[in-house]
Amino acid sequence: MEAIHLKTVDPVSQNLFRSAAKHGVRLLWERYERLQPQDGFLRLGLSCPYGCMQGPCRIDPFGRGSEQGLCGLDRDGMVAAFLLRLCLHGVLETMNERGAGDTLSEKSWPHGLTKRFSKALKHLGNKPLSLREIDRSALLLQRPSESAEVLVEQALRLGILTLLLSERKAPSRKTQKRFDCQVGYGLLSEEKIFIGVAGQPAQKAIESLVRETSRGSASPYRILSLGDWIQTEKGFLPFACSSGEAELLLSTGSIHLLLAGPKTDPSLSELCKQMEIPVVMSEKMVPVKEILSLARHHFSTHSQHKTISEPSFIGQSSVAMTIEELKPLLKKRSIKKVALIGGSDTPQQPMGWLPVELATALLGRNYLVAGWGDAVLWMIKNGLASEDRESRAIPLDEQQSPILALKGLSDARRIGYLRGICFTGLKTCRDLTVALGLAGLGMDVCVASPLPLWGSEKVRNLLSERFADVGGTMTHYDHPANPEEILEWFLR
Ligand code: SF4
Structure with a gap:
């Protein structure tokens, strides 16, 4: 417990973690520790x-x-x-x-x-x-x-x-200049029946659920994302938490049904089973009325622990979806340096540590910071992307990132202001492939998670030479990098 700050930087998450440990609920961090040393x-x-x-x-x-x-x-x-x-x-x-x-x-x-x-x-x-x-x-x-x-x-x-x-738009996606976005545990402070969504359920399924539950002003239901970027007609589902905190949130018993789409981690369904939270697999095409009835039944038959009661724990911002939305922000005269920061939560680092520390330090140095993925959810949650701030981080559409920012910078003739693209954590092979592609395109890229390249100096040199041919670089470390190392890289 004394190392709790090494798991997440969010004080609310730290309390939830203590409570989960008290109730003997095993979470991602425990599995991570038991897996050490990994192969x-x-x-x-x-x-x-x-x-x-x-x-x-x-x-x-x-x-x-x-x-x-x-x-x-x-x-x-x-x-x-x-x-x-x-x-x-x-x-x-x-x-x-x-x-x-x-x-x-x-x-x-x-x-x-x-x-x-x-x-x-x-x-x-x-x-x-x-x-x-x-x-x-x-x-x-x-x-x-x-x-x-x-x-x-x-x-x-x-x-x-x-x-x-x-660069291709997913077939079901609608185009809009910007979408509002809310992130934080405060979304759970109301007395509602909460349906958590994870993975990537079909957009149609989500839209019918949202439509049904937003009829009338006093709907008893609220649909929340457990860290995945899930688009509806009106915007992204509000995020109760980042993806790395999903288990932690489920462990509180505040979610009354999990709608699990493809790519949901098995640990979420397993935890729901332990806690008797109903799980509906989105591919099974369960009728909306049945989903709502299952959630309502769970809500009414289980005692409700009010673990999260502070409505102010919500960060808000708007997500740039197009170059048109991004361009005026990039063209501000005062901006001379741009940092792109994105990536997934990882238990290798305290969750939120890198994105919050980096965005705070760089915004303070008059950088324009734009981000995507879990990294930007942490920035929003911590108020760093709030539109009330004079200097704020800009959330980018997850699906188009970070190419959207490069197109915007190029269109605004500001690509020379880009100081680097940092991946604070990698989750999928696609993240790694994108990072390599960007360095291969001549960008300066930094990856905070160690890459499986340390077994061959020759391969590392080959990559560096290939990147240098087009003016690119890729910095990576043999350990999970800390904020000081990455900040030094941005300020080099
Ligand atoms: S390809 Fe060669 S090195 Fe790889 S498993 Fe087969 S025998 Fe072993």
Whole structure:
């Protein structure tokens, strides 16, 4: 308990954590501690990623054990292939979300960034980019057949491909200049029946639920996101918490039903089962009336602990969804430096620590700060994105980030003001692939979570050389980076 501040920077979350511990509820942090030390081979990229049944082969990082795999694969080939494997997952995740589309021609490239994409591809084999990159990568990962140089180049081509695919709008998405956004436990201070939504349920399902529960001014229901960015006709669902705090919130018993969409972590459903909170899987197409009845039944049959009663624990802001919305903010005369900060919660660091510390320090130095993901939820929650502030962080649409900001900066002729793009935490392979793609596009990128590249100096050098060809850099650390290190990087 004495290390509670190492789990989250939010004092309310710290209280909830104490209460969960008192009731014997096991949460993410406990699992994280029990998992230590996590697989050192994988963390360094020295666990063979090929589709091969002769393994698994691992290479000893200290040179005291095996130096090659059974087939003779060395550490450089293994780390490079591991990187390519992660990037292949990253591009597939993006295709799954945005669709493959039918063209990747130059005409479809992000407005204002065409020259950068063109230059990047020139330095990455000088071949046109197509969805065939995916087949080629899968073939390269069947058995070792190519050098580390080829694998690294292919990983970076997938990074660029992921950025281009990210540019596509998800089929169900509506376009609007900005959406209001609320974040914080204070949303639970009213006497309501709360339905928590996690993962990515189909937009139609969410919209019918929201429509049904917003009829009349005195609806007894409130629909809240448990950290995922879930868009409805009118905006994003209000966020009760960031994604890393979802279990903590469920452990309070304040949520009366969990609507779980695809990509919901299994731990959330498991915790609901333990706490007898009803769970509805969104793909099961359960009628709205039935969902509401389940939530109402739980509410009326379980004692309501009022763990969160302070309505002021809510941060508000608006999320920029288009370049038109962003451009005037970027064009302010006083702005000469821009920092982009985004990423997911991770138990490697106290949750909220990096985004809050960094945004506070950079706003204080007259940087324009824009952010996405959990990182910006923490900024909103802490009032750093409040529109009442003279200098505030700008939340960006999660799905288009950070490309939306690059397009806005380019359109406003302010791209030269960009001091760097920082990923405060990585969750999916897509995050890593986007980070690589951005550095491959000539941006300065910093990743706070350790990457599985420390098993090969050659691969790290190859990446640095490729990024340098187009004026980009990627800074990463062999430990979870602290705010001082990243601040130093921004102020370099
Ligand atoms: S590809 Fe080579 S290193 Fe990898 S598992 Fe097979 S034999 Fe081992």
